[in-house]
Amino acid sequence: MKLKDFFRNGVHPPEMKELTASSKTRRIPFPSEVVLPLSQHIGAPSVALVREGDRVERGDVIAEANGYVSVPLHASVSGTVSKIARGPHPNGSFSPAIFIKVDQFSAQEPRPRMIPDWHDLDTKQLLQAIQDGGLVGLGGAGFPTHVKLAPPPDQKIDVVLLNGCECEPYLTTDHRSMVEYPHRVHLGTRIMMRALGVKKAILGIENNKPDALEIMRKTVPSDLDIEIVGLNVKYPQGAEKMLIKALIDREVPEGGLPMHVGAVVQNVASVATIAEIFETGLPLVERILTVTGRGLNKPRNLIVPIGTKLRDLIAACGGLADDAAEVIMGGPMMGPAQGNLDTPILKGTSGVVVLNQAEARPEAVYPCIRCGHCLDACPVFLNPQAMGSLGLNMEYKEMQTDLHLDTCMLCGCCSYVCPSKIPLSHIFGVARAQLAAEARK
């Protein structure tokens, strides 16, 4: 069988998934405190509803959505609100957060609740239930799911694409979701198709996960039109624009969204959480998370309450190895390094990778030799070499106007292939951050 992938460019870094690919997900012991930042999604931060000293049970709403592009936040543990103050956030800032001290004697049982039968709900009620469940994309950006499922009426959506690529090295979050909870992925797909009024779904899985491919194929319900496609292993195939190209050969225009070519893309872990709220009634209070890397003693796939600190996750994985050097939230290609182990994981944190000294050693940077490898690697056909030299001179405006900086998705392919070790995608990220800061002023 000929395997598909997106047309040109991209890279293939060492996969490193063997550390956790076959380890079953396990629930971690509840930590002593969780930190729940009010801003965990794209859009307006949630508004706190609790006060210091309030008792909360697991699954209770503790902050409400602030507008349409926003979701509520739920207590991920039973305990007492110890304070509402600024706390560390993975983006490096101290942003308002709700701190909950965990009740060590609680059974951590959520309150009894009504579970809506999704068959009986119309589209509007379905989307409301999804928003009330606090659902956002679990792949990293944290885009509210109910907004994704309600495209403007003039955009005709004809296909749902499910992203099972997990092209970032090390991570096995989506992989384990598919292997262990295939029925949830299928049910979530069904609900998404119902909300969008779409008849067809395609699930793309890279062929380095043969067990996931097999299980997903075997468990497809007979009345569900879902095509399961094996894809060549290539980074960044899990980027939505690349996936659309690979699965249905459509090209998203510059500055456009998947809906502009009639597709909605959602990663499989997020799809499974949609099913979860209609199965257990529990909102998004925990997620599957790969905590891995050669800087850890026992890499594992864990089921983790949202808001657990990095420190507790590392402790649950046997602690740091002696030569641990760098803690990354997300995958090693795109994820930001963290400077504070008290930083909590968010709804959108797809993994935690701890690199050892050999992997994280700082490389000497040499001048650009204009070899053009970065142009061959860039999946969106930019000129990283020219952008990089502008970026080093802080000429950010020109990068945006002349070289399409906004199209860059900071996938890191250019940095990965650069023989001079120039941190290209880092420079582009800096440029984007500075331009955004200027625009805010």
Next chain:
Amino acid sequence: MSATPILVSAAVLGGVSTFFGVCIAFANRKLKVWEDPRIAEVEELLPGTNCGACGTPGCRAFAEALNNGERQPSGCTVMGPEEVEDMAEFLGVDAGEADKVIARLLCAGGSDVAVQKAAYHGHQTCQAASAVSGGGKGCTWGCLGLGDCDIACDFDAIHMGADNLPVVAPDLCTACNDCVEVCPKDLFVLMPITQQLVVQCKSLLEGHEATDLCDVACTGCGICAKDAEDGVIDIVDNLAVVDYQHNHRAAQKAVERCPTKAILWIDGAQFPDQQVHKSGIEV
């Protein structure tokens, strides 16, 4: 071989050039815009740095404004007092009075007092470090000390001190705003040198949370606000904020009981006892 093509082309080119020559001569007479010759002379007297500190787009625009009488010579912060006098004499106007404005750093968390949570090994600029979850310094508001401002300063007025904070030389600073723009943490502000009450901190954390990360952090305790006259200092979001509209009522008394020395009464330069060294960072 006939000479005709040469003659024809010479005639055509000659005709065309005569025609355009007449056009240019005509345009020079009829469309001429008279310009005050003093503008060029005044521009010649200005420093020519085009720094923009005066608030106009470059020295030429400032020369025009001087000529129209819209601005006074003292509006140029790069010129020294003698040059300002010369200019006033040349234009036959009053030199005007302007308070000297310089850049102030709103952070005193040098490497000796502030906690560093992680080591940053990437591209060595503050902007790059700031993009990696804030840069590894415990306090997310604090100065990263990689010297983007040192490089940005065209007047050699900023050098990194021994504890990795930039030290501004008041006599060299022209308030051109370059350091304000380049700092990813927005720590520089331009202030008249007469505003001596300065809170050298931007941390919004409260109490021991702030002091856990930095010995000279403002904890928002409010003692300075009580000791100052009404309305001079306000505590906003756990940070003392000086209202410079009431600068004339500000007094040294306000800083005396500050437990962390986050608020200071500054005479001249900040961090006066700092040894400066040239930073080795190249861009």
